[in-house]
Amino acid sequence: MSASAQKHDVFQAIADPTRREVLKLLAEKELPISEITSHFSISRTAIAKHLQVLSEAELVRGRKQGREKIYQLQLEPLKELKQFYDQFWTNRLSVLKHIMENPGESSLRVIESEKSQD
Amino acid sequence: MSASAQKHDVFQAIADPTRREVLKLLAEKELPISEITSHFSISRTAIAKHLQVLSEAELVRGRKQGREKIYQLQLEPLKELKQFYDQFWTNRLSVLKHIMENPGESSLRVIESEKSQD
């Protein structure tokens, strides 16, 4: 169910630092474009475009209320990110190798918290 | 420690699907450029450039051996990805809200496996 090849996927969407910031903002609470803009030093139009990209990736959803458009964070697509991460940082050979080659690093903690997955 | 603002960070590096594929390949085992190239339909030069980007993001490391350059996956930077993910998908208000608004979804499992973090 779902998926489909939209023009912008999650990976591209979060590639831009401004976009990541916007997401952080929206994690606190939903906001209208103008208010989001006030947190940055670029034009409202630029922010609106970023929101479009995020929207295509379904990381945000915008509903129009009165004259303003309020954007809301959508967490769902972030799971794809986790999947990607897990593909590497789970009980894989690459991880074991990594540990062997990087003694005394904080890797183990990460693995501990990950291995209760599937 | 580490960090520093390199030209390419992890987020940008993994934004490209080809680059993600390359990482997957290298997760199996280290490979020379030519061999990596053989898995794609684009030129060797193009792949070499992708490897440069990945290298700048420190997601791979290349050592020269004889006439070939062998690339190896580096898992470390992927942690930044996890951090980003956790920022949203951890016991945050946004997550609770998400669950309320999306009943009967697989969200809970994700949270279960995440909450043993810090």
Place this chain on the structure above:
DNA sequence: ATTATATAAAACCATTTGGTTTCATGTCAA
């Protein structure tokens, strides 16, 4: 009815990106 607000849409622009092709260089094998 008029004005101010909030966004939408379009045109434009410089830079970056993801490719290519071509030429140069180092290394292995015969």
Place this chain on the structure above:
DNA sequence: TTGACATGAAACCAAATGGTTTTATATAAT
């Protein structure tokens, strides 16, 4: 020492990206 192989480097190109400014439209507020 002469090819063949693996990569490096440079020049070039079209399309995408991240911005801008300008113009239009809908909704509030006075």
